Amino acid sequence: MCKPNVRPRVAHFSSGPSAKRPGWTPQVLKGALLGRSHRSKPGKAKLAEVVDRHRHLLGIPADYRLAIVPASDTGAVEMALWSLLGARGVDVLTWDSFGAGWANDVQKELKLKDVRVLAADYGRLPDLTAVDWSRDVVFTWNGTTAGVCVPNGDWIAADRQGLSIADATSAVFAMALPWDKLDVATWSWQKVLGGEAAHGMIALSPRAVRRLESYAPPWPLPKIFRLTKAGMLIEGVFQAETINTPSLLCVEDALDALAWAESIGGLQGTIARSQANLAAVAKWVAASKWAAFMAENPATRSCTGICVKIVEPWFLGLGANERAKAVRDLAQRLENEGVAFDIAGHRDAPAHLRIWGGATVETSDIEALLPWLDWAYGELKAQALKPA
Numbered sequence: 090m091c092k093p094n095v096r097p098r099v100a101h102f103s104s105g106p107s108a109k110r111p112g113w114t115p116q117v118l119k120g121a122l123l124g125r126s127h128r129s130k131p132g133k134a135k136l137a138e139v140v141d142r143h144r145h146l147l148g149i150p151a152d153y154r155l156a157i158v159p160a161s162d163t164g165a166v167e168m169a170l171w172s173l174l175g176a177r178g179v180d181v182l183t184w185d186s187f188g189a190g191w192a193n194d195v196q197k198e199l200k201l202k203d204v205r206v207l208a209a210d211y212g213r214l215p216d217l218t219a220v221d222w223s224r225d226v227v228f229t230w231n232g233t234t235a236g237v238c239v240p241n242g243d244w245i246a247a248d249r250q251g252l253s254i255a256d257a258t259s260a261v262f263a264m265a266l267p268w269d270k271l272d273v274a275t276w277s278w279q280k281v282l283g284g285e286a287a288h289g290m291i292a293l294s295p296r297a298v299r300r301l302e303s304y305a306p307p308w309p310l311p312k313i314f315r316l317t318k319a320g321m322l323i324e325g326v327f328q329a330e331t332i333n334t335p336s337l338l339c340v341e342d343a344l345d346a347l348a349w350a351e352s353i354g355g356l357q358g359t360i361a362r363s364q365a366n367l368a369a370v371a372k373w374v375a376a377s378k379w380a381a382f383m384a385e386n387p388a389t390r391s392c393t394g395i396c397v398k399i400v401e402p403w404f405l406g407l408g409a410n411e412r413a414k415a416v417r418d419l420a421q422r423l424e425n426e427g428v429a430f431d432i433a434g435h436r437d438a439p440a441h442l443r444i445w446g447g448a449t450v451e452t453s454d455i456e457a458l459l460p461w462l463d464w465a466y467g468e469l470k471a472q473a474l475k476p477a
């Protein structure tokens with residue numbers, strides 16, 4: 090097969106940090122408050138603006154607390170697990186590598202005894218009807234390493250007694266999140282908005298705050314996880330007084346990304362762009378002889394980390410290591426051509442390709458990439474089946 094004529098204008102399809110928003114240049118950072126304190130009046134104003142714009146764009150209820158916290162999404166999730174869990178039994182849902190990591194931490198690090206792990210293989214969701222809402226429930230809204238997301242929040246009980254704790258880092262701005270069903274949601278800046286890494290966001294429902302103020306876990310909490318003092322919420326953390334020092338360069342970039350999201354129609358605009366990207370890949374998959382979605386049920390197909398597996402018999406006949414090597418080889422061919430960076434699937438998952446479809450990626454770039462996937466696959470297959 091000949092090389093396609095058209096190349097993606099931007100070949101950044103990484104699942105995080107993901108592509109900068111269309112039109113981004115370093116110039117957007119010129120207003121950054123560099124060399125100033127984040128506790129200065131203008132510093133705090135910038136941080137408060139990040140929080141307020143998130144609240145407005147995502148439709149987060151006024152009675153939810155929202156904060157910028159250390160250590161990206163991982164920091165935000167761990168802060169929630171370490172601060173809130175232990176008061177009740179816990180159900181942890183896992184269907185990708187990140188969910189498996191949270192299950193590990195709940196069981197092996199926090200050493201909680203009353204834990205049920207509801208797990209599913211890559212490509213599937215666990216049985217959501219098996220969740221017990223008298224317990225706390227930890228889950229990943231979008232399993233980025235599997236390309237599988239929950240279809241909606243209908244399965245989350247409105248009258249739950251436990252807390253619903255969602256790692257939503259690759260879902261926010263791409264999927265509609267029903268805030269009334271979420272007690273904790275976390276994310277970072279470098280996913281759907283293409284921001285810079287290292288900062289986390291955490292949203293807490295009034296019920297989550299009540300838990301924080303009525304329950305003290307039996308283990309010590311590092312300062313960067315602490316949300317309460319003497320049994321009371323540290324309100325300052327939720328009024329842009331961050332626990333420790335954020336990067337004001339990253340803050341400026343986040344403000345640019347949020348302004349861009351507003352300019353394209355807000356949440357509806359970002360969701361529509363991401364869905365258009367998934368639709369472009371779906372059209373190609375439907376016509377492909379060699380590629381299929383990892384997510385078996387279309388309702389659970391992620392529109393951000395879009396995971397595609399190879400289904401031809403010659404490939405399926407390879408061992409797991411050989412498959413992983415073949416996918417790395419395919420991805421390298423594309424990288425060498427400068428048409429796709431970082432699309433080999435996550436190392437913990439069965440070998441696959443992962444194409445980021447968040448809002449900052451142009452659908453025209455995805456469409457330009459797809460013939461290149463066919464080309465690279467053809468080259469890979471020809472080489473693999475060449476007589477020795």
Ligand SMILES: Cc1ncc(COP(=O)(O)O)c(C=O)c1O
Pocket residue numbers: 104105160161162163164187229231232233234256258259277
């Ligand atoms: C679902 C999920 N959880 C957690 C993380 C880790 O996020 P961070 O690197 O922002 O801590 C990622 C990163 O890809 C992710 O996709």
